Every structure is written in structure tokens, then in C-alpha cells.
Amino acid sequence: MNRSVVIQKLETKAKRKIVISDIHGNLDLYLKLLDQISYKPNEDCLILLGDLIEKGKRNLDTLHYIMHQVQNEDVHCIMGNCDFIAKNVLYSYRLDFLKHVLGFRKESLIHEMARNLNFEITHNSNMANVCQILRKHYLKELCFLNDLPHVLEDEDHIYVHAGIKSNENYGTDFKQV
Template identity: 85%
Template sequence: MNRNVVIQKLKTKAERKIVISDIHGNLDLYQALLHKIDYKPGIDCLILLGDLVEKGKRNLDTLHYIMHQVQTEDVHCIMGNCDFIAKNVLYSYRLDFLKHVLGFRTASLIHEMAKSLNIEINENSNMSQICQILRKHYLDELCFLNDLPHVLEDDAHIYVHAGIESNENYGTDFKHVMTHAFFLESNQVFKKNIIVGHMPVTEYCSHIASFDPIYDVKHNIYSIDGGNMVKFGGQLNALIFEKNIVKVERCDFLKERKVIQNVDYHTQIPFFITFNHGNIQILERNSIQSKVYCPYNNRTFWVENEFVTNDMKAYDYTNYEIPLKKGDTVKEVFAYQDKVQIKKNGILGWTYRSNLE
């Protein structure tokens, strides 16, 4: 298998470029976002930063929809690490690992393909035989994902799923550009704007968590993955370039709740616990809360037990009580005890149930 990084020049005459990342088989949300931003097929240029499939409920439908867009519109895709699953099937590559992944990832393109052929994939499956059958019936789909470039580039931007190594060397192996961890924390200053997905932007938050795209002006990096299909409060983001203006739009299907009374700002030191740095040590525990210590944040705090996982994490917990005004509309993320974790304008926090209609 050729593991070189495939780079293509982005050729478009469109005045508006729209970048979306990490659709993850969530076709309904993808279509809703396109409608919200008034996407004009054939007029706008649409750039999809990979992870088109996996984790959502409509992976095969999403793939067919995007394949049609690429064939008929000014739509360009790059490969994400989740799209790599097509290579596993196409080349019968690392089949034991593929079976392992499919064992815990029930929402998968490969499961959907197999189900359409009345094939069940389980621990006793002959993956070599199954891959042969899938290649026979879904060769076009597998080849579409397999043939995606890893990097797109124009005069001002570099579009890549996770990150590049440097200005001079984008990566010596395609794994580098698809799985580069914490790229926003790079010390390099890039000559062009680098636009990436892959890592949910909340993973860069330590105080107040926001799901909106982040722009690091010092290093010229846009990170736009809103955590769709990965985070309870996740959203699908669109980064829009039009002339000299950059805009952001977001879309999610979270339930809307109306605020029925004012909630004033309380003096506090907010903090947020991420997934990657969410390891905790339990110091005390009762039926409602646990007193925990988080080494990464160097904090000891009480947290509701609903946030304490079996693998000793407390990720996506925030102590930030969002100020609210009567009549505001917020999104419900997670209800627990007498509180509700909510999202307001892309920002995560909490409020008491009694404050909501």
C-alpha cells in the first residue's frame, strides 16, 4: 500500500468557499447545515475535511449523497482517519483490527454495507470472505473513499483532516495528516492558513468550553470540529470564506428550552474537564456526588456522580453556570439531578431545571 501523502490543488472559481468537517454519517444534520447557510450547488465551493462516515446512523446514505455532490457540484473531499476503513476492506488490510473496531462500533459504514447483503459481522466472522463480498457489491463506494486526497491546497489555505508536519514537509506518511493530535497546540508558524478538523475544539478548552471553531492567529490555524456524533453537546460547524470576510455557522439537533427567569452572573473561576485530560482520582463519594482530584487541571472538586465514568474520568464536566435572561432559548445537552447541562451560542454550561420552561 502506498503510504505517501497525496496533495491536490484546489481549483475553483467560486466566490464563497464553505468548509465542513467530521460529518460522521449524520446526513440529516449535514443537510440541515447546508440549508441554514443557504448553500448554492454549483455556485459555492464546498470543502469537506474528512471523516465523512462512521459513528452516525446513515453512513451509506451520507456517502452516496456526497459522491453525487462531488460528481455534479463544486464539492471537494479529503480523507479522514474514519474514512480509512474503506482501505481496510478494499485491501483486506489489518482484518483482525477491523473486526475489533466493528465489534464496538456498531454505527459503521461496513456494518451497513454488510446488513444490506444480509451479512452479520461478529467475532466469528471470516473477515477476508466478507471483504471479498463487499468489494463485489460496493466497489465504487470503497474506491471513492480510497482515492480521496489527504491534503487540498490553494493560494491562501491548506485543508487537511488533522494537521501537517511543517511548511516544507506536510507528512511522510498519510497517518500523520489524518491523526495529528492537538494540532492547535503546534509551535510552528504556518505561511498559509491551515484548516483542520479531527479534534473536537472543546478538547482545547480548560475554562469555558465552546463548540465553535477556533482561530489561532499566531500560528495561522483554524480548528473547526464541533464534536458532532462524538460529544453530547456536539454540533456541525461551517467555516465560510467570502471575499475578505470569514463567517461561522453551527447546527445541531439538541432540544430547545425556553428560559423563564433571569440568572445573574456569579463570580466564579470556571473550569472544564476534557476527554483527553479527564482522568480523576476519587477522594470521597456519597450517593449524589464524588469529591475528585484531576491531575491535569490540578483541581479538587465535587462532581455529580452522573459525570464519573467506570474508567475513572469526569470528562465534559463544567462548573460554569451560564448567565441567562428570561425569554432566552438554550439547548439542552444533559439533565441530571436538579440541573441541566445546556449550550448557549455554542458555549457549554449548566443551569437549574427550575430556570427552564
């Protein structure tokens, strides 16, 4: 798997940039926040700093809502560490770690996907088979998360999920951002 840092230039003509981080699959709270800040689609630029999913009760709904926003509004996202779980499924990467995380994180995009397909992920699940089934039914969602950049840049700002060591070099591995 390519672990290079993916940097994307942010281009917007919006007068107001709104930056939100760590939605964590809580669509109701996210919508309430957008209402409270009087977010205006296509007038405002919305920048989501990762952790779009995981830990919330409506991960899949949240993901679909944000995917729609990205397609239809001036909305830009970066990948957070919790969004990385999609890479684990998409590439069948570190399956023991994936099973471990899903063992204690019951509020998860992956569990929701499995429930929608009428199966449950347990400590006995064959994770390679689970990943294959989820890719078959949720490839678009997994690819959306996989393809998120790790860094957004405009003339004045650098947007990342956690932090950077220097403005000149974000590192060679996305884990460093």
C-alpha cells in the same frame, strides 16, 4: 499499500468557500447544516475535511449523497481517519484491527453494507471473506473513499483533516497528516 501523502490542488472560481468537517454519516444533520448556511450548489465551493462516514446512522446514504455532490457540484473532499476503514476493506488490510473496530462501532459504513447484503459481521466472521463480498458489491463506494486525497491546497490555504507539522513537508505517511 501505498501510504504516501496524496496532495491535490484545489481549483475553484467560487466566491464563497465553505469548509465542513466530521459529518460522520449523519446525513440529516449535514443537510440541515447546508440549508442553515444557504449553500448554493455550483455557486459555492464546498470543502469536506474528512470523516464523512462512521459513527452515524446513515453512513451509506451520506456517502452516496456526497459522491453525487462531488460528481455534480463544486465539492471537494479529503480523507479523514474514519474514512480509512474503506482501505481496510478494499485491501484486506489489518483485518484483526478491522474486526476489533467493527466489534465496538456498530454504527459503521461496513455494518450497513453487510446488512444491505443480509448478513451480519460478528466476532466469528471471517474478515477476508467479508471484505471480498463487500468489494464485489460496493467497489465504487470503497474506491471513492480510498482515492480521496489527504491534503487540498489552493493559493492561500492548506486543508487537512487533523493537522500538519509544517507547510513545506506534510510527511511521508498519510498518518502524519
